[in-house]
Amino acid sequence: MEMRKLGNSDMKITSVGFGAWALGGSGWEFAWGPQDDADSIAAIHRSLELGVNWVDTAAVYGLGHSEEIVARALKEWRGPRPYVFTKCVLRWNAKGNIWKEFTPESIRRECEDSLRRLQVDTIDLYQMHWPPDDGKPGLEQAWQTLAALKTEGKVRWIGVSNFNVAQIKRAEKSAVVTSLQPPYSIIRRQIEAETLPYCEKQAIGVISYAPMASGLLTGAMTRERAAALPADDFRSRNPEFREPRLSKNLELVERLRQVGARHRRAPGEVAIAWTLRHPAI
Template identity: 40%
Template structure:
């Protein structure tokens, strides 16, 4: 496992982080809690020492599972915990952005309780909330840092302009944007900005909701409530084009003796400005592959071939905008 230093965190962190969105069950077809806990333990035993979660993942469920796993692991393995705030929900499952100081004060206490911690290593604004001045949110996080409740301040899904406003009141140590072979918008401005400003990136969606695992076929279907049911990439002709690209990637991965998922993660980790990639898993078997995603590199000719495949197969890429929660 490869490791990297990120701002405001004393320990070096693994370049693969365990992502726990799927452990919440919501939007991913349910969860077996015992299996999820075992997946966390297996990840940590294999050298992954950073876990990313959020209250919205299963409406508290993912954080609770992480907390239970941490209690079982104990002090034997130092683990960096990243969680988020800024999304609220009601009894109907309707989600809205809310990064007000009142909401933050409530969320930090709820997250600390669910996780069983006294301090959160990386605390991230989950989505930018235009109704609350970014400086106000930043000031609140800076106070939490001064109080010793958080170590690093992070944002997620922020533009460079939004980060500039935020930084007027507090530093940004980490940024968590979507990034994978099929969703590369952040290469234009965001990654260069993070390099320039010394901001670490914890990129999510490295396997593009499973598309880059190679397990789907043209007749694959998804149940109601599954996120992929509403993802344009998984619909009609779009789906066929993306599957075609995946099949063209397969022989490249095979030349290195790697799975498609390992190939996709390795590619992402090789891109300038990418510090850590999140690998989502809810079963121990799903985390085993992650251990083979670091420690090797793709050749330059293969990187050029990958870009050629993407240009020819998917001339008009579809972004992840469909995931954005409503404001207000």
């Protein structure tokens, strides 16, 4: 599988990784509906068998459950250990309410919790999951805390997620930004104008999430399936899965299907290949 160097790090990662968002299961605000843990573990193992060498998760996915499933999968895996990436600054309480918290104390507590759930001594890439809301403080002290965790050896490299260029520049004043994880797909291209060119210029590695638009571009999503998404699947509230956008998106999938047919590839593979064609990714 093709390998690409991630930003200023020493990690050479496969161009496709395993995203563990859905593994969190149901019962939280941004769930993908019920998931079978055995199936989730099998999916991780299959991706590793195919050569994938990194798994990306987050503390908030399933309110800690995704990290626990990743740990179980890697404990049972007998092959080379993949890199493990996770994220911080989204906290939750016993009622499942989620909020952003950027204090050093909170981030340090999150890091220790993730190390425990993942059953690792060091996190390969620790990412700020979201920046503060516009006009709110916390970005600089949070990023400085991640830099301190790197110095202490708790994490190997640090990155950001869902940041714009202005926010990346603020972080860079304190410590080097190794990576950015933004949403990017053929139907969500906002980062092409400014963010991707900046990251390419600054040698910031870009790990794009949702290249298949959360399943919409796989070729398996139909109008009927979209209408039947359970209430605890966040996609049931996503405008891309509802009219008037749904019809346009399904038309795009058919065009991807036509392209894929010429190469014996599924629409989702074409969607991923389209994303990977950008030199900044």
